[in-house]
Amino acid sequence: MKKTILTVDDSRTMREMLKATLLGAGYEVMQAEDGVHGLEVLEGAMPDVILTDINMPRMDGFGFIEGVRRDSRYRSVPILVLTTEGEPEKKDRARRAGATGWIVKPFDPEKLINAIRRLAA
Amino acid sequence: MDTMAAIKQTFFQECEEQLVELESGLLALEDGTSEPDTINAVFRAVHSIKGGAGAFGLEQLVRFAHAFETALDLVRGGKLTATRAILKTMLSAADVLADLVRITREDGVADDAEITRMVQQLEAISHGGAAAAGSQPADAEPADDLDFVPIQISLADLIGAGPSGTRSFKIRFEPKTGFYARANEPLVMLREISRLGAMRVTCDQTRLPSLTELDPEGAYLAWEIHLDTESDESALRDIFEFVEFDCDISIEEKQVEADFDTDAFAQLMSLASGQTPPMAQPLEPRTEQIAAEIASRNESETANRKSDANKGFNQAGATIRVDLERVERLIDLVGELVINQAMLSQRVAEARIARSSALAMGLDELEQLSREIQDSVMAIRAQPVKPIFQRMSRVVREAADMTGKSVTLHCDGDSTEVDKTVIERLTDPLTHMIRNAIDHGIEKPEVRLAAGKPESGHIRLAAMHRSGRVVIEVSDDGGGINRERVRSAAIAKGLIEPEAQLSDEEIDNLIFLPGFSTAATVTDMSGRGVGMDVVKRSIQALGGRISIASTPGRGSTFVMSLPLTLAVLDGMIVSVADETLIVPLTAIVETLKPSTGDIYHMGGDSRVIRIRDTFVPLIDIGHVLGYRNKLADPQNCVVVLIDLEGHARRALLVDTIQGQRQVVIKSLEANYRRVDGIAAATILGDGRVALILDVDAVVENANGKAASSASESLDLDHDTHARAPQRAHDFATELEPEPVE
Amino acid sequence: MSTKMRKPEVLKLAENLDITEATPLIGELLKHRGADIKIDASSVKKMGGQCLQALLCASATWTLDGTHIEIITPSDDFLQCVEAYGLHLSHFSSQEPAL
Known part of the structure; x- marks a missing residue:
């Protein structure tokens, strides 16, 4: 069965890049445009890995991660943070919110797929 | 790689949206908004551009966006107060960013010096903020600069x-x-x-x-x-x-x-190294209980979210993004459909089938439907004028800076929708009109104060729909047109006779004449070699009209009336030397049957016709376009009186008038090549190809011919130029029953 | 907590033994405390660290209790997991006191 990845990013460019990369690697892709949308899309779905941006309108990545982790159904879903921001305090905040990992944008497709592959294994 | 190219396309589209977001956000901040959403949106706009630029390795863009983002982040985090001066710098930075995006999109190379200068200004802001907040050392930032672009190592x-x-x-x-x-x-x-x-x-x-x-x-x-x-x-x-x-x-x-x-x-x-010894204390021992509690409490919230989710999906479904090429293909196809339907109707008419027959009635319904489809399809390509209006705020800023004047811009009706192709061609005329208004209209602050006006000049941009057209107004509260100076300039340039008696409106309209410029000294802006005649010509090229109203001491208003789309045109079908031509209806004032006594030969091939009390140059279309060598005999012809830019008039001589109808425009340039005097082509109901006349170009051609053959006709030419406007204006008001102001 | 000994009871493991399975698994195991038990690992596809430690803990507890515990019909995935964790199937069985 194909693994499903949920990506949450407000940038259409990023969404398209992620989609192209993930589809190319044989994953099913679900996409959302911000944290609120992400939680909506998550309803009734069970992605194998979640990729999320931090800086988004309505609900940012921290809020989204906390929201996902609050829901017992999604406690074991790995969440990778994908963001341009690399400051340690932001990393730490995402980690405390419940993020599994961190990938700095612009992402190296190969590295991203490697990370997803091992998390979705 | 195709996908990457497509995504890059998306990126640049998104950049445009972010830039609009950025500018309107900064302007809102300048207006004193303290909404956190505004600064967040502004930050996100730049952040998003940076992210995408990084993905495509657009380093210059990344570098600039990063410096910008750093400054914005300080404002966002409350470490820096966005003073007027800072916002001004940020608005300039937004302009530079917009330029940089555009240059990058066109694969150009930006002026590094300018970028660096702006980056330094932004860094100065950031350092000021960081220093004031007493947080991290100010000069730690640049060192990090290159750090965030990861080296791609697998x-x-x-x-x-x-x-x-x-x-x-x-x-x-x-x-x-x-x-x-x-x-x-x-x-x-x-x-x-x-x-x-x-x-x-x-x-x-x-x-x-x-x-x-x-x-x-x-x-x-x-x-x-x-x-x-x-x-x-x-x-x-x-x-x-x-x-x-x-x-x-x-x-x-x-x-x-x-x-x-x-x-x-x-x-x-x-x-x-102080590693935790074995038997480490279990951290967060009660996580599970708390989590369970929250989870149960969340059950109800989850249910709520579910209903919200449906709502969210509905909203998401409200718009879709479609490749412009597909829309254009659709518009093209619908154009074909309309032509085809017209052809079918004509065949049925030729077959003498009763109008009341089921077939004819069915065809009527088809025609109705085709029109509706056409309108709906055109609406797909319609876009609000907002982005272009927003671009004007930059023009205002730059022009104000350059002239040392203080000017504010106010926009009304920016949600008014116009066909994308029309919008694209509005930038240049609008830019020029606004520059003109600031350069020549708005007075210097001290002059304004002395005249009892607010120190800051005011420019208003307004868009509205009016009887199937779009009307765009550019008004200023400046000094209005200096008629004395316009008049003397026109005389000095030989555009009017010194003794010509002109009404105020006629004088105002002189500024649309080719080669007219009132600027006493060539300023930075007016030195660009674009006059109001060019503005008028580009508006006319869009099938639009432009007029001006001015009150001394109170300001001027330019009014442009434009078609909603460039895909269809209302035209008059005429025959000239067995050819079928279309004259755009917007240009036509009236048609008349000339009597021999009204035609005067001016020497060479030039003739004029007297229409009531005015002499109007007569243009033999067949002759100008080279359909025939001999001049046509006016007695066997019909005269179509047309209104040119600058309200000058010409009488076009055609053989017969076949009728009026809406035609679908087919570009000649795209399908064949550019032909002088011809704007485009169309296909008529009977399948014939008809050329759409470019009225101004035809007149220009005729002028060339007349100038070489008879110099005296030029004088008369100018005379009619000067005399025509009053009547043209009357007609214009007849056409547009609602007064413009 | 019944003491219906004699016949070893069978506990079937879930497919995906992730963090959310740890609590129920321990609950199930505790229900069988004091009885001989066979753990059916035939449908296991994934086993996370926390279910792993629960199973390891059970085998130690059963050994101390003097009752019997063992894995039966392990799936390939289960065996691979066990190996990857650096363990053997015997780690999941109660150790008979050496005589």
């Missing part, structure tokens, strides 16, 4: 790049509770390590309590791994990069030569 590269020869590592890996809480799994780590080489794993169970004491989500196991690998330590560290705070890791390289107990050494090392 794992394979790392392995390949490592020093050759096998190395042995001993790794101890001990997850903490948080490791599992964040959905990490030891197996993931172990598998990754195994990819680096040959490994032996042992599981350390010594800390396991009895089952009754076991915290289901606690962390009690540890692993020891012996790895023989060709990779170096950094490859190992990479695996644990995400989880360094959530587990204890020790990595020791076993020195093959050194013959001492490395395990003991490792233990010593870990003790020395």
Whole structure:
């Protein structure tokens, strides 16, 4: 069965890049445009890995991660943070919110797929 | 790679949207908004551009966006107050960013000096903010600058790049509770390590309590791994990069030569470095209970979210993004459909089928439907004028800076929708009109104050729909047109006779004449060689009209009336020397049958016709377009009186008038090549191709011919120029029953 | 907590033994405390660290209790997991006191 990845990013460019990369690697892709949308899309779905941006309108990545982790159904879903921001305090905040990992944008497709592959294994 | 090119296209589209967002946000901040949403949106806009630019390796863009973002982040975080001066710099930075995006899109190279200057200004702002906040040292920032563009190294590269020869590592890996809480799994780590080489794993169970004491989500196991690998330590560290705070890791390289107990050494090392001893206190012992509590409390929230989700999906479905090419193809096809339907109707008419027959009635319905489809399809390409209006705020800023005047811009009706193709061609005329208004209309602050006006000049841009057309107004509260100066300039340039009696409106309209410029000194802006005649010509090229109303001391208003779309045109079908031509209806004032007595020969091929009390140059279309060598006999012809830019008039001589109808415009340039005097082509109901006349070009051609053959006709030409406007204006008001102001 | 000994009871493991399975698994195991038990690992596809430690803990507890515990019909995935964790199937069985 194909693994499903949920990506949450407000940038259409990023969404398209992620989609192209993930589809190319044989994953099913679900996409959302911000944290609120992400939680909506998550309803009734069970992605194998979640990729999320931090800086988004309505609900940012921290809020989204906390929201996902609050829901017992999604406690074991790995969440990778994908963001341009690399400051340690932001990393730490995402980690405390419940993020599994961190990938700095612009992402190296190969590295991203490697990370997803091992998390979705 | 095709996908990448498409995504890059998306990126630039998104940039445009972000730039609009950025500018309107900054302007809102300038207006004193303190909404946190505004600064967040502004920050996000730049942040998003940076992110995308990074993905495409657009370094200049990344560098600039980063400097900008850093400054915005300080404002966002409350470490920096956005003063007027700072906002002004940021608006300029937004302009530079817009330029940079455009240049990058066109694969150009931006002026690095300008970018660097702006980056320095932004950094100065950031440093000021950082220093004021007393946070991190100000000069720490630039050093980080290049840091965030990751060097793209794949794992394979790392392995390949490592020093050759096998190395042995001993790794101890001990997850903490948080490791599992964040959905990490030891197996993931172990598998990754195994990819680096040959490994032996042992599981350390010594800390396991009895089952009754076991915290289901606690962390009690540890692993020891012996790895023989060709990779170096950094490859190992990479695996644990995400989880360094959530587990204890020790990595020791076993020195093959050194013959001492490395395990003991490792233990010593870990003790020395203050590593958590075995039997670590379980962190967050009650996580599970709290989580369960929250989870149960969330059940109801989840239910709520579910209904919200549906709403969200509906909203998301409200718009879709379609490739413009597809829309254009659709518009084209619908154009074909309309033509086809017209042809069918004509065939039915020719077959003498009764209008009341079911067939004819069905055709009527088809015509109705085709029209509706056409309108709906046109609406797809319609876009609000907002982006272009917003672009004008930059024009205002720059022009105000350049002239040392203070000017504010106010926009009304920016949600008014116009066909995309029309919008695209509005930028230049609008830019020029606004520059003109600031350069020549708005007075210097001291002059304004002396005249009892507010120090700051005011420009208003307004768009509205009016009887199937779009009306755009540009008004200023400046000094109005200096009629004395316009008049004397026109005389000096030989555009009017010194003794010509002109009404105020006629004088105002002189500024649309080619070659007219009132600027006493060539300023930075008016030195660009674009006059109002060019503006008028480009508006006319869009099938639009432009007029001006001015009150001395109170300001001027330019009114442009434009078609909603460039895809269809209302035209008059005429025959000239057995050819079928279309004259755009917007240009036509009236048609009349000339009597021989009204025609005067001016020498050479030029003739004029007297229409009531005015002499109007007569243009023989067939002759100008080269359909026939001899001039047509006006007695066998019809005169179509047309209104040119600048309200000058010409009488076009055609053989017969066939009728009026809406035609679908087919570009000649796209399908054939540009033809002088012809704007485009169309296909008529009977399948014939008809050319759409470019009225201004035809007149220009005729002028050329007349000038070479009879110089005296020029004088008269100018005379009619000067006399015509009053009547033209009357007609214009007849056409547009609602007064413009 | 019944003491219907004699016949070893069978506990079937879930497919995906992730963090959310740890609590129910321990609950199930505790229900069988004091009885001989066979753990059916035939449908296991994934086993996370926390279910792993629960099973390891059970085998230690059963050994101390003097009751019997063992894995039956392990799936390939289960065996692979066990190996990757650096363990053997015997780690999941109660150790008979050496005589």
